[in-house]
Amino acid sequence: MRKPIKVEEAIERVMKWSYEGEKEYVSIEESFGRALAEDIKATTDVPWFDRSPYDGYAICAAATENASASTPVLLEVVGTVGAGSVWEGPIEPHQAVKIMTGAAIPDGANAVIMVELTQEVIKDGKTFVQIKRRVAEGENISRIGEDMQEGCLLVEKGTVINPGVVAVLATFGYYRVPVMKRPKVAIIATGSELLEVYEPLEKGKIRNSNAYMLKAQVRRAGGEPIVYGKVKDTFEATFEAVTKAMQEADIVVTTGGVSVGDFDYIPNVYEKLGAQLLFNKVGMRPGSVTSAAVADKKVLFGLSGNPSACYVGFELFVRPFLKAMLGQKNCYLKKVQAILKEDFLKTNPFTRFVRAKLSYDDGMLHVEPAGKDKSNIVSSLVQANSLLVLPGGSRGFKAGTKVDVLLLEDEEGAPKWP
Amino acid sequence: MRKPIKVEEAIERVMKWSYEGEKEYVSIEESFGRALAEDIKATTDVPWFDRSPYDGYAICAAATENASASTPVLLEVVGTVGAGSVWEGPIEPHQAVKIMTGAAIPDGANAVIMVELTQEVIKDGKTFVQIKRRVAEGENISRIGEDMQEGCLLVEKGTVINPGVVAVLATFGYYRVPVMKRPKVAIIATGSELLEVYEPLEKGKIRNSNAYMLKAQVRRAGGEPIVYGKVKDTFEATFEAVTKAMQEADIVVTTGGVSVGDFDYIPNVYEKLGAQLLFNKVGMRPGSVTSAAVADKKVLFGLSGNPSACYVGFELFVRPFLKAMLGQKNCYLKKVQAILKEDFLKTNPFTRFVRAKLSYDDGMLHVEPAGKDKSNIVSSLVQANSLLVLPGGSRGFKAGTKVDVLLLEDEEGAPKWP
Numbered sequence: 048m049r050k051p052i053k054v055e056e057a058i059e060r061v062m063k064w065s066y067e068g069e070k071e072y073v074s075i076e077e078s079f080g081r082a083l084a085e086d087i088k089a090t091t092d093v094p095w096f097d098r099s100p101y102d103g104y105a106i107c108a109a110a111t112e113n114a115s116a117s118t119p120v121l122l123e124v125v126g127t128v129g130a131g132s133v134w135e136g137p138i139e140p141h142q143a144v145k146i147m148t149g150a151a152i153p154d155g156a157n158a159v160i161m162v163e164l165t166q167e168v169i170k171d172g173k174t175f176v177q178i179k180r181r182v183a184e185g186e187n188i189s190r191i192g193e194d195m196q197e198g199c200l201l202v203e204k205g206t207v208i209n210p211g212v213v214a215v216l217a218t219f220g221y222y223r224v225p226v227m228k229r230p231k232v233a234i235i236a237t238g239s240e241l242l243e244v245y246e247p248l249e250k251g252k253i254r255n256s257n258a259y260m261l262k263a264q265v266r267r268a269g270g271e272p273i274v275y276g277k278v279k280d281t282f283e284a285t286f287e288a289v290t291k292a293m294q295e296a297d298i299v300v301t302t303g304g305v306s307v308g309d310f311d312y313i314p315n316v317y318e319k320l321g322a323q324l325l326f327n328k329v330g331m332r333p334g335s336v337t338s339a340a341v342a343d344k345k346v347l348f349g350l351s352g353n354p355s356a357c358y359v360g361f362e363l364f365v366r367p368f369l370k371a372m373l374g375q376k377n378c379y380l381k382k383v384q385a386i387l388k389e390d391f392l393k394t395n396p397f398t399r400f401v402r403a404k405l406s407y408d409d410g411m412l413h414v415e416p417a418g419k420d421k422s423n424i425v426s427s428l429v430q431a432n433s434l435l436v437l438p439g440g441s442r443g444f445k446a447g448t449k450v451d452v453l454l455l456e457d458e459e460g461a462p463k464w465p
Numbered sequence: 466m467r468k469p470i471k472v473e474e475a476i477e478r479v480m481k482w483s484y485e486g487e488k489e490y491v492s493i494e495e496s497f498g499r500a501l502a503e504d505i506k507a508t509t510d511v512p513w514f515d516r517s518p519y520d521g522y523a524i525c526a527a528a529t530e531n532a533s534a535s536t537p538v539l540l541e542v543v544g545t546v547g548a549g550s551v552w553e554g555p556i557e558p559h560q561a562v563k564i565m566t567g568a569a570i571p572d573g574a575n576a577v578i579m580v581e582l583t584q585e586v587i588k589d590g591k592t593f594v595q596i597k598r599r600v601a602e603g604e605n606i607s608r609i610g611e612d613m614q615e616g617c618l619l620v621e622k623g624t625v626i627n628p629g630v631v632a633v634l635a636t637f638g639y640y641r642v643p644v645m646k647r648p649k650v651a652i653i654a655t656g657s658e659l660l661e662v663y664e665p666l667e668k669g670k671i672r673n674s675n676a677y678m679l680k681a682q683v684r685r686a687g688g689e690p691i692v693y694g695k696v697k698d699t700f701e702a703t704f705e706a707v708t709k710a711m712q713e714a715d716i717v718v719t720t721g722g723v724s725v726g727d728f729d730y731i732p733n734v735y736e737k738l739g740a741q742l743l744f745n746k747v748g749m750r751p752g753s754v755t756s757a758a759v760a761d762k763k764v765l766f767g768l769s770g771n772p773s774a775c776y777v778g779f780e781l782f783v784r785p786f787l788k789a790m791l792g793q794k795n796c797y798l799k800k801v802q803a804i805l806k807e808d809f810l811k812t813n814p815f816t817r818f819v820r821a822k823l824s825y826d827d828g829m830l831h832v833e834p835a836g837k838d839k840s841n842i843v844s845s846l847v848q849a850n851s852l853l854v855l856p857g858g859s860r861g862f863k864a865g866t867k868v869d870v871l872l873l874e875d876e877e878g879a880p881k882w883p
Contacts, residue, residue, distance in 0.1 A: 075662055075677055076677070076680070079680070079681040079684055079685075080684075091666060094671075095666060095671075096668050096669060098669075102724065102725060102726040102727075127727055129657060129658075129698060129726070129727065129728045130656055130657060130658035130669070130698070130728070131656060131657030131658030131659070131669055131670055131698070132657065132669055133668050133669040145727070147726040147727060147728060148724060148726060148770075149656070149658055149671070149770070150658070150669060151668055151669040162725070201847065202847050206847075208681075209681065209685070209847070209874075210678050210679075210681035210682045210685060210776070210846070211678070211776070211820075211845075211846025211847045211848070211849055212846075212847050213674075213677045213678050213680070213681040214674040214675070214677065214678035214772055214776070214846055215674075215846070215847055216662075216677070217662045217672055217673065217674035217676075217677040217678065218671070218672055218674040218772075219672075220662055220663065220664075220665075220666075220672060221662070222661075222662045222663040238548055238549060238567075239547060239548060239549030239550065240547075240548035240549030240550075240567055240568070241549070243640075244493055244634075244635045244638055244639070244640045245638065245640040246638075247638075248509060248513060248638075250514050250551050250569055251514060251516075251548070251549055251550055251551040251568060251569040252549055253512075253513075253567070253636070254635055254636055254637075254638060255635065256631075256632040256633075256635035256636040257632070258635075259493055259494070259631045259632065259634070259635040260628050260629070260631050260632035260635065261628075262494070262497070262631070263497040263626075263627065263628035263631040264628045266497055266498075267497075267627070267628060280547060280548070280549070306520065306566060307520060307580070308520040308547070308565040308566060309520075309545055309547065309563070309565060310547045310548070310565060352566075352567070354632055354636075358628070358629070358632070383825040383828075384825070384827055384828040385828055386828060402629075407801040407802070407830060409802055409867075410801075410802040410803055410804060410829055410830050410867055411828055411829060411830070412825060412828050412829070412830065427629075428628070428629025428630075428632055428633070429619065429620050429624075429627070429629045429630050429633055430629070431629055432877075449827075449828055456627075456874075456876070458874070459850075
C-alpha cells in the first residue's frame with residue numbers, strides 16, 4: 048500500500064536534489080528564448096557621448112541671450128553633422144552647426160534648438176539660422192550617462208531572453224551571450240498499447256501522444272528533449288531504456304508504468320537501480336500515482352501514463368527542477384487568484400489541478416475549466432493556459448469563489464511553491 | 466508638413482493590405498510553436514474501442530446479481546489482459562479476466578470491478594476473484610466515442626501549437642502537420658551611426674540594437690526574420706537594400722530614416738518606388754513618425770530608429786499583419802483593463818503607449834511603467850510584458866484609474882483592434 052504525501056511535500060523532496068546547470072556561449076542571433084547565465088551590466092554610459100535628441104542646430108547658448116521675436120539672432124550655419132559623424136573643430140559663438148537626431152554635440156556648442164523653432168536665411172551667399180528666443184545652456188542635450196551608468200545591472204541571471212533583452216545585449220556589445228545549457232531531458236513512454244503516430248489503429252491500441260506532448264512541454268520550459276521512443280511493458284525493456292537515458296540525459300522522465308497494474312514496472316526498475324524513492328503517491332488529482340526517485344544523483348520522474356496526469360505532473364514537478372537547472376530563482380509556477388466561473392460542488396479528498404482557461408474581464412481575473420475535465424480527454428489541454436487549484440477536503444466550490452490558479456504560459460515564475 | 470492620423474486609422478490602412486500566407490507540412494516533431502493551417506478534427510472516436518479505465522476484473526455483471534459481503538461470488542480468473550493486448554474469445558458468465566487500465570474489454574464482459582474492491586482466492590489450483598457487491602451492467606467501461614466523436618472540431622486553424630495541441634495531433638495520427646509558412650520579414654536598419662554588435666564604440670556611433678531586437682520580435686510573432694544588416698544614410702544604399710528586400714521577403718521593415726532630418730531617405734525611397742503612401746505620421750508616442758507604404762502589393766513598414774518607438778511600432782503595426790498571414794483571426798493584440806499603479810499627470814495630445822509591467826494582485830490586474838519611460842532607454846523594454854495605453858488629450862491619469870493595457874506575451878490575441 049502506498050501512502051499519499053502532500054503536493055508541496057512532494058515538490059520539496061524533488062527540489063532538494065535540484066542544482067544549477069552549466070553555462071555556454073551562443074551568438075546574440077541565437078540567444079532569443081535562452082536563459083541568461085550571468086547578470087548583464089551596462090558596459091558603458093548611455094549615451095556615451097553628449098548627443099542631440101532632435102533634429103536642430105547646435106549652438107552656444109550665450110549667443111541667444113537677447114534673442115526674441117522682435118530681435119531675432121542670426122547665426123552662421125557652418126555645416127551639418129549627421130548621426131554617426133563627428134564635427135571637426137570647435138564652433139564659435141556666432142556660428143551654428145545643423146545637427147541630426149543622435150549626432151554628437153560639436154565642441155564649443157552647449158545647446159540645441161529644434162529645427163521647428165527656427166528658419167534658415169540666405170545672406171551674401173551664406174546660410175544663417177534665425178533664432179527668436181533665448182536658449183538655455185544644456186537645452187536639448189542628452190548628457191553622457193543620462194539614461195544609464197556604466198556598471199549598472201540591466202538584466203538578472205536566469206532571465207529568459209526576450210526582444211527587449213536582445214536590444215540591451217546588442218547595445219552593450221554582447222555578441223557572445225552567456226546562457227545556461229539547455230538541460231537534457233530524456234522522455235520514455237512505456238506501454239505495450241502504444242502505436243507510433245503514423246501507424247494505423249489496432250484494437251486495444253492507441254497512439255503515443257504523451258511523448259510528443261512532453262517533448263513540447265520540455266521545449267516550452269527551456270529544456271532539450273531526447274525522446275527514447277515507446278517501450279513495451281516488460282521489465283527488461285523498461286530497465287534498459289531508463290539506464291540508457293540516465294547515461295545520456297540530465298533528467299529522466301517516464302510516462303506510464305507507475306500504477307499498481309501487473310505490467311507497471313517502474314517501481315521494480317527503481318528498486319533494481321537501488322534508487323532512493325522520493326515518493327510514489329501524491330495527494331492530487333489527476334496523477335496520484337506520480338512517482339520520483341533518485342539514482343546516481345539523477346532524478347527520475349515517473350509520470351502517469353494518463354495524458355492529463357502526465358501533463359500536470361510535468362508542470363508541477365519536472366518544470367521547476369528544469370528551471371532551477373536554468374539558473375532561475377523564480378523556478379516555480381506563478382500563482383494568482385481568480386474568480387471561479389463555474390460550480391465545483393463534487394468534493395475530493397485530494398487537491399485537484401484542473402486544466403483551466405484564465406480570462407480577463409474589466410480588470411478582474413476569471414477562471415473556468417478548459418473543456419471537459421476527464422483526465423483522459425486530451426482536448427481539454429488545447430485551451431489550457433493555467434491550472435485551477437481546488438484544495439482537497441469536504442467542501443465543494445461555488446461559482447464566484449476566489450481560487451488559486453497556476454499560470455502555465457508565464458515566464459516570470461515564482462520564487463517558491465505557492 | 467505631415468498630418469498625423471489616429472492609431473486605429475493607421476492600423477486599418479495597413480490591414481487592408483493583409484492576406485493569408487501559404488501552407489506547408491512539417492513533421493509533428495517540428496510543429497511546436499507553429500500556426501495550424503487547417504482545422505484539426507477527430508479522425509476516430511475516443512475511445513475507439515470499449516476500454517477499462519482502471520486495473521480490475523472484466524466480468525459479466527449478471528453474475529454478481531446476488532453478491533454481498535455475506536454472500537460473495539467467486540468467478541474464475543481465466544487470464545490477464547494488459548493494455549495493448551486483446552483477449553481472444555468471449556468469457557463466460559462464471560469467468561473473469563484480470564484487466565489493466567486502458568485495455569480493451571473482452572467479448573462477453575460488460576462491466577469492470579476495480580481491483581481494490583476484490584480479493585483473489587486460490588481453490589483447487591485455480592484462481593478466483595471474490596466479489597462482495599453487485600456490479601451494474603456498463604460499470605467502469607469507457608465506451609466508444611464517450612470522450613470524443615469522430616469528426617468533431619478539436620483545434621481551430623491559426624492556433625499556435627502548444628503542448629496540448631501536440632497531444633491532440635499525436636492522438637489522431639497527424640504525423641505530417643499542416644502549418645502556415647512563416648512569413649519572411651526583411652529587417653533593414655538604416656543609420657550611419659550604427660556599429661556592429663562586436664565593434665568597439667567610436668565617438669558619435671552606437672551599436673545597432675534595433676535589427677537584433679526586431680529579429681526577436683519577428684520570431685516571437687511567428688515570422689522568419691531576414692536581416693539585411695545596417696545601411697548607411699545615403700539614398701542609394703537605402704534604395705538598394707529596400708528593393709532587394711522586396712524581392713526576397715513578404716514584409717519589409719526598415720528602422721530609422723523616416724523623420725524630417727537631412728539624411729532621412731525612406732520618404733524618398735517610397736517616392737522613387739512609386740509606392741502608395743499609407744501614412745507618415747501617427748498620433749502616438751513614441752513613434753509619431755512611423756510610416757507605411759505599399760509598392761508592388763508589398764507593405765513596407767518604416768519604423769522609427771528610436772529603439773522604443775521601433776519596438777512599439779512593430780507590435781502595433783507589423784505584428785497583426787504578420788499574424789493575419791499566419792491565418793489567425795485573432796491577429797490583434799489583446800486588450801485588458803488594469804488599475805494604474807502610478808500617476809501620469811503630464812498630458813500629451815497624442816496617445817501614449819508606455820512599455821509596462823502587468824501584475825496580478827488578489828484577483829485584480831495592476832499596471833505600472835517598466836523602467837523609466839524615456840523612448841531612448843532600451844532597459845525599459847526588458848521587463849515590459851504589455852503596453853499601457855494613455856489616450857491623448859488634456860487630461861492626466863491618476864494612480865487608481867482603470868486603463869487599457871495591450872498584452873505582448875499572449876498567444877490568444879483579439880479579433881479586432883481594441
